[in-house]
Amino acid sequence: MIRVNLPSSINIEQGVKAITYTVSLIGFSSISGEIGLSYSLSFLCLFLLSLFFEYKRRFYLPRWVLNGLSLSVIGFTVYRLELSELVVQIIETLLILLGIKLLEEKKFRDYMQIYAINLLLLTGLGLLSLDIIFSVYLLVLVTLLTVATVLLTYYSESPELVIKRDIALKIILKSMYIPMLAIPLTVLMFVILPRTQYPIFSFLNRAEKAKIGFTDNVRLGGVSGIQEDSSAILRVNMDRIDPEHLYWRGVALDHFDGISWKSGTKEPISTTKPIPVKGIRVHQTIYLEPYENIYLFALDKPIYVSLNRARRYTNLTFTSFGFIEKRIRYEAISILSDTIMEERIDEERYLKLPEGLSPKIKDLVGQLIKGKGIEEGIHAIIGFLNSGSYRYSLENLPITKTPIEDFLFKFKYGNCEYFASACAIMLRVAGIPTRLIGGYKGGYYNEVGRYYLVPQKNAHVWVEAYVRGKGWVRVDPTPGSIEAFSSPIKAGYLFRMGLFLDTLNYYWLVSVINYNLEKQLNIIHTLKMNLKIPGIKSLKGMKKGVTYGVMLILGGVVLSILAFFLIRASKNDYVEKSLLTQFLQKMEKKGYKKEKSQGLEEFVLSIGEDKLNDNALLFVKEFEKIFYQDKPFTGEEKKRLKEILKKV
Amino acid sequence: MVNMEKSYKKIEEITESLSKYLQGKDRPLRLALICFFSRGHLLIEDLPGTGKTTLAIGIAKTLGLTFGRVQCTSDLLPTDITGLSIYNKTSGEFEFHPGPIFNNIVLCDEINRATPKTQSALLEAMGEKQVTIEGKTYKLPRLFFVIATQNPVEQFGTFPLPESQLDRFMMKISIGYPSHDAEKEILKVGSKREELYSIEPVMDHEEAIAIQKDIEKNIYVSDKILNYILAIIEATRANGFLTAGLSTRGALTIVSTAKTNAYFNGRNFVIPEDIKELFEYVIPHRVIFKEEYESLDRKEVIRSLIEKIPTPA
Numbered sequence: 001m002i003r004v005n006l007p008s009s010i011n012i013e014q015g016v017k018a019i020t021y022t023v024s025l026i027g028f029s030s031i032s033g034e035i036g037l038s039y040s041l042s043f044l045c046l047f048l049l050s051l052f053f054e055y056k057r058r059f060y061l062p063r064w065v066l067n068g069l070s071l072s073v074i075g076f077t078v079y080r081l082e083l084s085e086l087v088v089q090i091i092e093t094l095l096i097l098l099g100i101k102l103l104e105e106k107k108f109r110d111y112m113q114i115y116a117i118n119l120l121l122l123t124g125l126g127l128l129s130l131d132i133i134f135s136v137y138l139l140v141l142v143t144l145l146t147v148a149t150v151l152l153t154y155y156s157e158s159p160e161l162v163i164k165r166d167i168a169l170k171i172i173l174k175s176m177y178i179p180m181l182a183i184p185l186t187v188l189m190f191v192i193l194p195r196t197q198y199p200i201f202s203f204l205n206r207a208e209k210a211k212i213g214f215t216d217n218v219r220l221g222g223v224s225g226i227q228e229d230s231s232a233i234l235r236v237n238m239d240r241i242d243p244e245h246l247y248w249r250g251v252a253l254d255h256f257d258g259i260s261w262k263s264g265t266k267e268p269i270s271t272t273k274p275i276p277v278k279g280i281r282v283h284q285t286i287y288l289e290p291y292e293n294i295y296l297f298a299l300d301k302p303i304y305v306s307l308n309r310a311r312r313y314t315n316l317t318f319t320s321f322g323f324i325e326k327r328i329r330y331e332a333i334s335i336l337s338d339t340i341m342e343e344r345i346d347e348e349r350y351l352k353l354p355e356g357l358s359p360k361i362k363d364l365v366g367q368l369i370k371g372k373g374i375e376e377g378i379h380a381i382i383g384f385l386n387s388g389s390y391r392y393s394l395e396n397l398p399i400t401k402t403p404i405e406d407f408l409f410k411f412k413y414g415n416c417e418y419f420a421s422a423c424a425i426m427l428r429v430a431g432i433p434t435r436l437i438g439g440y441k442g443g444y445y446n447e448v449g450r451y452y453l454v455p456q457k458n459a460h461v462w463v464e465a466y467v468r469g470k471g472w473v474r475v476d477p478t479p480g481s482i483e484a485f486s487s488p489i490k491a492g493y494l495f496r497m498g499l500f501l502d503t504l505n506y507y508w509l510v511s512v513i514n515y516n517l518e519k520q521l522n523i524i525h526t527l528k529m530n531l532k533i534p535g536i537k538s539l540k541g542m543k544k545g546v547t548y549g550v551m552l553i554l555g556g557v558v559l560s561i562l563a564f565f566l567i568r569a570s571k572n573d574y575v576e577k578s579l580l581t582q583f584l585q586k587m588e589k590k591g592y593k594k595e596k597s598q599g600l601e602e603f604v605l606s607i608g609e610d611k612l613n614d615n616a617l618l619f620v621k622e623f624e625k626i627f628y629q630d631k632p633f634t635g636e637e638k639k640r641l642k643e644i645l646k647k648v
Numbered sequence: 649m650v651n652m653e654k655s656y657k658k659i660e661e662i663t664e665s666l667s668k669y670l671q672g673k674d675r676p677l678r679l680a681l682i683c684f685f686s687r688g689h690l691l692i693e694d695l696p697g698t699g700k701t702t703l704a705i706g707i708a709k710t711l712g713l714t715f716g717r718v719q720c721t722s723d724l725l726p727t728d729i730t731g732l733s734i735y736n737k738t739s740g741e742f743e744f745h746p747g748p749i750f751n752n753i754v755l756c757d758e759i760n761r762a763t764p765k766t767q768s769a770l771l772e773a774m775g776e777k778q779v780t781i782e783g784k785t786y787k788l789p790r791l792f793f794v795i796a797t798q799n800p801v802e803q804f805g806t807f808p809l810p811e812s813q814l815d816r817f818m819m820k821i822s823i824g825y826p827s828h829d830a831e832k833e834i835l836k837v838g839s840k841r842e843e844l845y846s847i848e849p850v851m852d853h854e855e856a857i858a859i860q861k862d863i864e865k866n867i868y869v870s871d872k873i874l875n876y877i878l879a880i881i882e883a884t885r886a887n888g889f890l891t892a893g894l895s896t897r898g899a900l901t902i903v904s905t906a907k908t909n910a911y912f913n914g915r916n917f918v919i920p921e922d923i924k925e926l927f928e929y930v931i932p933h934r935v936i937f938k939e940e941y942e943s944l945d946r947k948e949v950i951r952s953l954i955e956k957i958p959t960p961a
Contacts, residue, residue, distance in 0.1 A: 597958055597959060628872065628960075
């Protein structure tokens, strides 16, 4: 090939080469500070050597030598692999591979490989240090690589192409559009996506009106309507359980002033203190969406929540240190039980009635519990509220100053807050201490992700009544079965669809959002410690030997996989196929497509162009000589065929 | 492999020397030669006067072979073909007088005029390469090539060959009219039949046998090609137009004609084109069409079938 180096024009091959070397140098310099000196030096040697070969000698090392070299480098890496320095070691290896790659006679795919290695090097830098310099390298490298790829496309079409300088400039400028468009978009996506507070599939959300949801301030008679909100609040990874147990405990409220419930003083208790609850223990991994409060939800009767600086209170509620402003993940252990055994409680506090409570209520309670014991009395009151004369509704809620009285005697409908409040107050009138528990009820089990999805609309309030000798007993006076809260069939088609799509959401948040580099590195560190400490302490050389043995086996596996691919690549079938595809692709580019049922000669002879014909026919005849005699392709024949192919 | 070049030249020589006398009949000549060197027999379906005899004589003469001719009629007896023993008064014994079938190349004109009995005697001889007369078996010459002709137009008083008998012919071809120029040339100089008898043979008996052997032994057929052939056969067997596809004999024929074709093309291995060039002469007369599709063009049906089978490369 004669180099055309007119001052006003550029040979495309020279352009691609120049950019490739520049890119490699930038890739190297980006990570040179992080790696061992010997690697930097070896890369520089390889780099200079390839420049020398490329421009002075026009000589390239045969591929098999380089492949062997690459293999041994990989083998060496595997041998000295240290988990604690995984990233650095991989980068070092990649760098040497880059150097070796530069030595090769480069074809289209080699250039692409070089670019890919450079990007990987930069990614490695990102894992090691997130300096501002990283973004500079990123910008430069992405821009250069885009230009290089565009030029490479021209090059692959015709290696001898010579373009005028102004046209080259135009091409370069045009190809700059790609990173210019891509980078801001990427940044936008980067900023928005992981920080979104709502599911990506946002049709689960509706407009933010007066939404149903959790609150630690249950206020009655304030709003006239509540809109259902299907967006998720909790995703709980656990085994499926009986839906009867699906109460997600959040807050306990004990003070009622006639309109709203508030939480009195709570006493935090040590998280290690044993809890007086007996039953089946259930382990949960909970993903809590951000919301404007501090309560940590868990399946009813939670005894343990694994969150840094989380607090536990005597009433078995948990709070986080601050407002939950981003999505968090925590583990929780709950005991499935209806009662909390507690021997002494502040009865006065849980029996306090609001001032000016209507005597009608007292009369009603008196009638209901006449001559009954505590538990019978509770049943009587729930039975009264559930008798059918009271209706569950989210609409046309009465706006009033005396909500309980109006609910019981006038309107006779309301949401769970009305039912629970009325129940709690009636029980207090009857002399039974009560408190309101706020949280969520039910949840939809996703079999694929093995988690419960609890939407905002499942927010619920229920009552805990204290029975002497037994403890706090859960009482849910709101009519309606648990199915309304846990069966997706009843929730409508669109919701079910959303539930299905939420699986993606779930995996996204499990794998991406909670990804924490430090945490992962910690895991690696722990792993390393686990591997190493016993080796030094107890069995000395023995365990170390095992570790090395494992590494050797791993290395062997990697090598044999590589060897398999190499052998396959040199195998006859593969060579045959690749030669043939190259030929057919070349012909197709020229506008001639072989019919499947056409023989090769038939195909070539069907083409009218004489010049094309001769070389193509020569190729086909030579190819057939080997192909149809089932002979192996020797290196020489391969070379010859490739040469003919070039002329086609 | 060694004498490939030389033998290939011989083939070229034959075609060259004959093309003088058979103007515009290159293709039938080539097909006939392929058939001959593949040790098969040829059926020509064509009108009278298109040069069938000239072709047969030409081949016989250039190859230095003997030539016999049988004109089939409805009163032709099997012994008229095979020969018979006649009592010799002087020696007092029966003497065998071989019939025309004891020649290397036998032209059997209008075979469909002969009675089935005679036809089957001929076809049996073709298949077994020997005849048995009055309890004695006589071997036919090693080089034995029958060219049978059929008149497609006259159907009255004929006994068309049944499909099972057609299978014994390696190829079924038609010669067709010569091209305009070729015909003009013929008209100008007149028939060259007489000269044909005096041409010098380009090879002898032994050489012809050697070439036959060479083709059989030294032409390589790759597994890829065998798979391709198998795909064709299976396609004929699964085809909706046909009640019966290719037999195994048919498949063997495809292989041996492809080998010879490769040899004729100067190659010592078979490529798909070797098969594709010949399929319309080798396949159509071996498959049986469903009654309702009898009227279809047989070649076209087979062609469309072949067009659907991908070549190995």
